[in-house]
Amino acid sequence: MNQEVKIAEDVYWVGKNDNREVPFHRLILAKGTTYNAYLLKTEKPTIIDTVDFAFGREFVENLSQQIDPKTIQYIVINHTEPDHSGGLAALAARAPEATIVCTEPAVYELKEMYKLHQRNFLVVHDGDTLDIGGKTLKFKETPYLHTKETMITYSIEDKILFPCDIFSTHVANEEFFNDEASIDITEDFITYYNLIIHPHRRYVATLMDALEELDVQMIAPSHGYILRENVQKYIDLYGEMSANTQENKKATIIFTTIRKNTRKVAEYLKSTLEKDGIETEIFNTDKADHDEVLASVQQADAVFIGSSTKYADMIGNLEDILKALTEMDLEGKIAASFGSYGWSGEAIEVIQDYLYETNMTVQSTSQVIKTTGMTHVEFPIRVRFSLDDEQREKVDHSATFVAEQLLSV
Ligand code: FEO
Numbered sequence: 001m002n003q004e005v006k007i008a009e010d011v012y013w014v015g016k017n018d019n020r021e022v023p024f025h026r027l028i029l030a031k032g033t034t035y036n037a038y039l040l041k042t043e044k045p046t047i048i049d050t051v052d053f054a055f056g057r058e059f060v061e062n063l064s065q066q067i068d069p070k071t072i073q074y075i076v077i078n079h080t081e082p083d084h085s086g087g088l089a090a091l092a093a094r095a096p097e098a099t100i101v102c103t104e105p106a107v108y109e110l111k112e113m114y115k116l117h118q119r120n121f122l123v124v125h126d127g128d129t130l131d132i133g134g135k136t137l138k139f140k141e142t143p144y145l146h147t148k149e150t151m152i153t154y155s156i157e158d159k160i161l162f163p164c165d166i167f168s169t170h171v172a173n174e175e176f177f178n179d180e181a182s183i184d185i186t187e188d189f190i191t192y193y194n195l196i197i198h199p200h201r202r203y204v205a206t207l208m209d210a211l212e213e214l215d216v217q218m219i220a221p222s223h224g225y226i227l228r229e230n231v232q233k234y235i236d237l238y239g240e241m242s243a244n245t246q247e248n249k250k251a252t253i254i255f256t257t258i259r260k261n262t263r264k265v266a267e268y269l270k271s272t273l274e275k276d277g278i279e280t281e282i283f284n285t286d287k288a289d290h291d292e293v294l295a296s297v298q299q300a301d302a303v304f305i306g307s308s309t310k311y312a313d314m315i316g317n318l319e320d321i322l323k324a325l326t327e328m329d330l331e332g333k334i335a336a337s338f339g340s341y342g343w344s345g346e347a348i349e350v351i352q353d354y355l356y357e358t359n360m361t362v363q364s365t366s367q368v369i370k371t372t373g374m375t376h377v378e379f380p381i382r383v384r385f386s387l388d389d390e391q392r393e394k395v396d397h398s399a400t401f402v403a404e405q406l407l408s409v
Pocket of ligand 1: 083
């Protein structure tokens, strides 16, 4: 049985200390980690997050020493990744009355991952509150920090923030609190930020806005130490580490188009990059001077190349430009292909093949997933037909992903 770890009145740590060398996101967590779950022993007992899938049964057995699971009324899932939601199946089976509280995108994932199609879900939105009998929980959505469905939970009476992955450290320990740690945790805190949060740093701004309206006296994350001393220092570190460190970056967008749809994608890419502070030049290769286009590429830090598709290939004279790029030294630049299409969009893939023949760093969905775990950022940027709101969001994610790389080198 776990020792009883009280972190505030009627609030208990009920997690798992994992002092293995933990394989995670293609890394080995040499210092191990913890999966912090919390029990709020109120009139409507509530669990906030669970533990890694491997420890689900152990988690419920330990929890049963502190409370009869049948009495649990709410299970809050801030983030669906299995190192936090992994105990949900075991817990839900023993807590038949419990309603699962999460954001809208999390519902589908949790139902499918843990076969919870018959369970009650309470979908919460940004700013919603939930009375759990003696305490009030407030929920703030923090999408893409680090996956789409993530939210943070704040206990209003306790002034405790439960942000799941955010503000975590990967250190197995039984000291629990930062002020009782035998080490200065700052380096581990920064390492965690760099590994898990930094690729998503654009979204830290949403978090900072959310925190503006919360009086946070303690941060109880889901890995590593609970922060109850110098709390503001750790919040400020996130603000500082997510700020841009680079400026004066440039992008070049080159396109050809049949019915103006690819042009619209190109123009939307330009506006997104400029919103992110990237100076951007745009060229329609059928109208522009090719020497001018190549000179712009030479000056750029990122290059986007797009075409409509006709007869399963590029159109216009874009291929001349692409051939020229394969002869140039473009090392250090980022490249991505894009285009609007109606049927198969082969031109976008042909451009991608040409880009691989240059010495630029070509963006690909596969690489993004492998290095960041993000599934909402896609390369090449393929837009079917014209830009609607959903496709705009997709282009926005991809353009911003490139901008973030340029601005934080
Ligand atoms: Fe600790 Fe995103 O999982």
